[in-house]
Amino acid sequence: MTHTHETVHVALGDRSYRIEIGHGLLADAGKWVAPMLSRPRVAVVTDDTVGPLHLDTLRAGLEASGVEMTHLTLPAGEATKCWRYLSETVEWLLEQKVERGDMVVAFGGGVIGDLVGFAAAILRRGVRFVQIPTSLLAQVDSSVGGKTAINSPHGKNLIGAFHQPALVLADVAVLGTMTERDFLAGYGEVVKYGLLGDAAFFDWLERNAPALAAGDIDKRIEAVRWSCQMKADIVARDETEQGDRALLNLGHTFGHALEAATGYSDRLLHGEGVAIGCALAFEVSSRLGLCAQEDPSRVRAHLKAMGMKTDLNDIAGALPDADTLMTLMGQDKKVTQGTLNYIMARGIGAAFVTSDVDPKVVKSVLEDALALA
Numbered sequence: 001m002t003h004t005h006e007t008v009h010v011a012l013g014d015r016s017y018r019i020e021i022g023h024g025l026l027a028d029a030g031k032w033v034a035p036m037l038s039r040p041r042v043a044v045v046t047d048d049t050v051g052p053l054h055l056d057t058l059r060a061g062l063e064a065s066g067v068e069m070t071h072l073t074l075p076a077g078e079a080t081k082c083w084r085y086l087s088e089t090v091e092w093l094l095e096q097k098v099e100r101g102d103m104v105v106a107f108g109g110g111v112i113g114d115l116v117g118f119a120a121a122i123l124r125r126g127v128r129f130v131q132i133p134t135s136l137l138a139q140v141d142s143s144v145g146g147k148t149a150i151n152s153p154h155g156k157n158l159i160g161a162f163h164q165p166a167l168v169l170a171d172v173a174v175l176g177t178m179t180e181r182d183f184l185a186g187y188g189e190v191v192k193y194g195l196l197g198d199a200a201f202f203d204w205l206e207r208n209a210p211a212l213a214a215g216d217i218d219k220r221i222e223a224v225r226w227s228c229q230m231k232a233d234i235v236a237r238d239e240t241e242q243g244d245r246a247l248l249n250l251g252h253t254f255g256h257a258l259e260a261a262t263g264y265s266d267r268l269l270h271g272e273g274v275a276i277g278c279a280l281a282f283e284v285s286s287r288l289g290l291c292a293q294e295d296p297s298r299v300r301a302h303l304k305a306m307g308m309k310t311d312l313n314d315i316a317g318a319l320p321d322a323d324t325l326m327t328l329m330g331q332d333k334k335v336t337q338g339t340l341n342y343i344m345a346r347g348i349g350a351a352f353v354t355s356d357v358d359p360k361v362v363k364s365v366l367e368d369a370l371a372l373a
Helices: 025-037 052-062 083-095 109-124 137-142 173-179 181-196 199-214 218-235 245-251 252-261 270-287 294-305 322-330 360-373
Strands: 008-010 017-021 041-047 068-074 103-108 128-132 147-152 155-162 167-171 342-345 351-354
Touching: 017 218, 017 360, 025 052, 025 103, 025 128, 025 167, 041 052, 041 083, 041 245, 052 068, 052 083, 052 103, 052 173, 068 083, 083 109, 083 147, 103 109, 103 173, 109 128, 109 137, 109 155, 109 342, 128 137, 128 173, 128 322, 137 181, 137 218, 155 252, 167 173, 167 218, 173 218, 181 218, 181 245, 181 270, 181 294, 181 342, 181 351, 199 218, 199 294, 218 245, 245 252, 245 342, 245 351, 252 270, 252 322, 270 294, 270 342, 270 360
Parallel strands: 017 167, 041 068, 041 103, 103 128, 128 167
Antiparallel strands: 008 017, 147 155, 342 351
């Protein structure tokens, strides 16, 4: 059966690009990539989870249009986003004689997209790159908008650059090889879009997300399209996060603190931290009188219905106390002049940025959540 194909435009003047969303795009990769090349070759960086599953399909898809590829395979996992592998990637790209007119391909999830995008940003002061995101989280979030980075012991994504891709190819067919846990973690970023700016999307997800999780291709394409369109609109208004783009961090300040508290390990995946963080952000908003008390309940009910981590007691192992979590939140890179900006909500689909949040309320929400854990 033929599935829909969607295109989302990211409007950034001479750095504008398209996000192509469909089923089976890897097999046609050359058709999309070849017209952008100054010579018919690309350097692909992937990881040891994605490579064995999908590299042959990508190679065949490129060769069909006469494009040859070389590839580097890095270890999978968040720990790869570090100086060591950035350096290894850059040196490998130089060995491949990648020039400014050439194209680097980031073929993997958010880790590979972030690392390879940053390598492309600093290689020869900037070469073009294509994002071919292979996880739901990367397709709806990290591959779009040009944020690239590696992690530091001081925190996540603290070393990086804004470097927009030349093209994003989101092939939902590759989502079929994801584990259920990884898919649902990525769904944490999907649901975030409904919560931050589009109540109609959240309504749609309440009705359609079970089918989407069960493998409905067209619903997956629609969810990726809707998420990418929302992100593209926000990025076009505020590319370097001076204002509106911070809305995309809904749930992230709590989530990043929880990721740090669990050592960026498999105890808590990024998208799981975001989902729990969204529930916490709505709880704080409700206690501040910003939104109805029903809103946090509705958020948590939907996450629970999807079988997702929703509460602190869904995280395996011990967590630090509320004061320590507050300190970890203060390490977030969204701190300006020592003030932490929160993303709060006046309701589902109505998030806003504010620094005017009483820390005592945040602490009490965390204390109550920990008491249940």
